[in-house]
Amino acid sequence: MASASSLPLEARGISVRFGAVTALDHVDLVLDGMAPVAILGANGAGKSVLLRTLHGLIAPARGSVAWGGSGERPRDQAMVFQRPVLLRRSALDNVKYALAVNGVAGAQRETRACEALARVGLGHVADRAARVLSGGEQQRLALARAWALAPRLLFMDEPTASLDPAAAADVERVIGEIAAAGTAIVLTTHHLGFARRAASEIVFLHRGRVTERTPAAEFFSSPRSQEAAAYLEGELP
């Protein structure tokens, strides 16, 4: 793994456009990785685009993203998507593949992959084909694959969105363990309960702009921006 660090992550005035649509509009965001961050906002607010831009998958039309002071994306970060893309091979081989392309020596891959699977509770399905696992197991496998790389920074785009409550709870537990083990977490979600439990800080997006960044405890009781207040009003019973 490269020695360059993803943190601090500094996004300065980033704008992203898709044709005539402005997905992000002059967003400034600095992450030091000290506290887990949840990005909230309505559908189409730009949450996923922001996450992908911070991860380096989308180049901003304006502004810049720097990781540890460099414009080159370091390898010590990973991302888990809403729908994990798994390769047509066993669960274990999916994790080993990620280790191989990140330059981990052959002898260590097996050990590290087995450890990662055991930590997410998938040790017993290591030899099963990844794509026939249940939705919850596939998401935990994606987490194991990301975790095996020992990232300093982990992005997650609605990691529990397409899961039933029991599977979502399993995934949430794993995310808690990853955070506790020292990985900085940045996630998007529509589950406010999950955001409240998983994050210490909330970044609220509205139509491609950050309207506030607030400690989680404060955000849910008294959001600072009107947009966030309206969103919480609509989302909470």
Place this chain on the structure above:
Amino acid sequence: MPDIAASFALALRLIGGGDAELWGIVALSLEVSLASALLACALGLPLGALVAVRDFAGRRAVIVGLNALFGLPSVVVGLVVYLLLSRAGPLGSAGILFTPKAIVVAQTLLVVPIVAALARQFVDDAWGEYREQLLSLGVSPTRAVPTLLWDLRYSLLTVVLAGFGRAIAEVGAVMIVGGNIDGVTRVMTTTIALETSKGDLPLALALGLMLLAIVFALNGAVYAVREWSVRRHG
């Protein structure tokens, strides 16, 4: 002209009786077509996948070109390979004109664009799904090529089969560069053409039946493998 039913009976007797000439022709056909299909896949699959995942100037032109070469007139390929391999041609010193090797060269040239164009289509579709995940893992588009080809291996069997089917069904180019020499470069298709025009219908029919049987058996096998792969891998 002999009675068709009688020719059919004779044809079946040739197949059942293990006629040496018949089986020699079938074996040579299989040999050159398998060799061409394998060579064409070794070149065409990575080529098609690279065009699918890499962004470069002129990419559209390459895609249009590949799709156009799909319908490459085989006699033109035969003519070009003939000119290249003939004694006065640039590759004449190899001395492989009118040998099975010349047939392999011609068939490979015919099959590469088919394999590359189909592989590009398959990989292009898959790349939409895999792109972000692989880039996120630190996999460059070029490094993604072997990953994608391996992950799509069961779908790509259909492409390999299409390539083999094109190779074994080829007549024109094979006739030109192979010369249809008895016992040397006579394959199923060229023999059928020759024997039919000579009026020897039983041998032509027997070879036609064998050709159909091979194509059906291969298609059945590929279908079975794909069914199995869906159950195994989802």
